[in-house]
Amino acid sequence: QVQLVESGGGLVQAGGSLRLSCAASGRTFSRYGMGWFRQAPGKEREFVATINRYGLSTYYTDSVKGRFTISRDNAKNTVYLQMNSLKPEDTAVYYCACDSGLRLLTTRPEDYDCWGQGTQVTVSS
Numbered sequence: 001q002v003q004l005v006e007s008g009g010g011l012v013q014a015g016g017s018l019r020l021s022c023a024a025s026g027r028t029f030s031r032y033g034m035g036w037f038r039q040a041p042g043k044e045r046e047f048v049a050t051i052n053r054y055g056l057s058t059y060y061t062d063s064v065k066g067r068f069t070i071s072r073d074n075a076k077n078t079v080y081l082q083m084n085s086l087k088p089e090d091t092a093v094y095y096c097a098c099d100s101g102l103r104l105l106t107t108r109p110e111d112y113d114c115w116g117q118g119t120q121v122t123v124s125s
Contacts, residue, residue, distance in 0.1 A: 002026050002098050002114050009094060009119030012086055016123070020081040022096030022116055029077040030054070033099040035112060036070060036081045038092035038121075047107040048094070049081060059105045063089075086123045093118040 008020040020036070035050040049060045049070040058070050067086075072079040079096055097112035106112075 002029065002032060004096050004098065004114060004116035006094065006096050006116040006119040009121045011122045011124065014086060014088055014123055014125050016086050017082070017084045018086065018121060020083065020094055020096075020119060020121070022079045022081075024077045024079075024098065026077070030074040031100065032113075033101075033103060033105065034070075034072060034079040035097045035099065035106070036079075036094060037097060037109060038090075038094045039118075040092040043092075045095070045109055047109070050099075050105050050107065051079065052104055057105055059107065061107070083121070086121075088123045088125045091121060091123050093120050 003025040004022050006022050033052050036048040037045050038048050039045040051058045051070045055072045067084050069082040095118045096116045098114045100113050
């Protein structure tokens with residue numbers, strides 16, 4: 001079972017940037033599609049971005065398109081989320097997740113097999 005550990009969250013002013021990292025344990029990282037989700041207080045967990053096993057395909061929720069970029073380095077067992085032009089509404093706990101189902105890309109939380117513990121991102125206005 002893959003274990004995931006996120007890092008890189010913090011407090012930033014609106015318009016600023018952060019880069020989240022998600023380090024995975026194990027030797028099979030390249031077999032997993034990876035995704036980022038977020039959950040704001042009082043709201044359901046929502047999809048943010050996903051990337052396929054080889055890093056050749058990505059998909060984003062509309063609210064982050066053009067501002068966030070997901071990428072991965074299979075040699076380092078790490079997936080990243082570069083977040084630019086941050087807005088207060090981006091404030092949430094951000095989670096990375098892995099999908100072993102050989103799907104091209106999926107936005108559904110129930111398709112992901114493992115989850116990190118989350119990292120807090122707070123954007124001040």
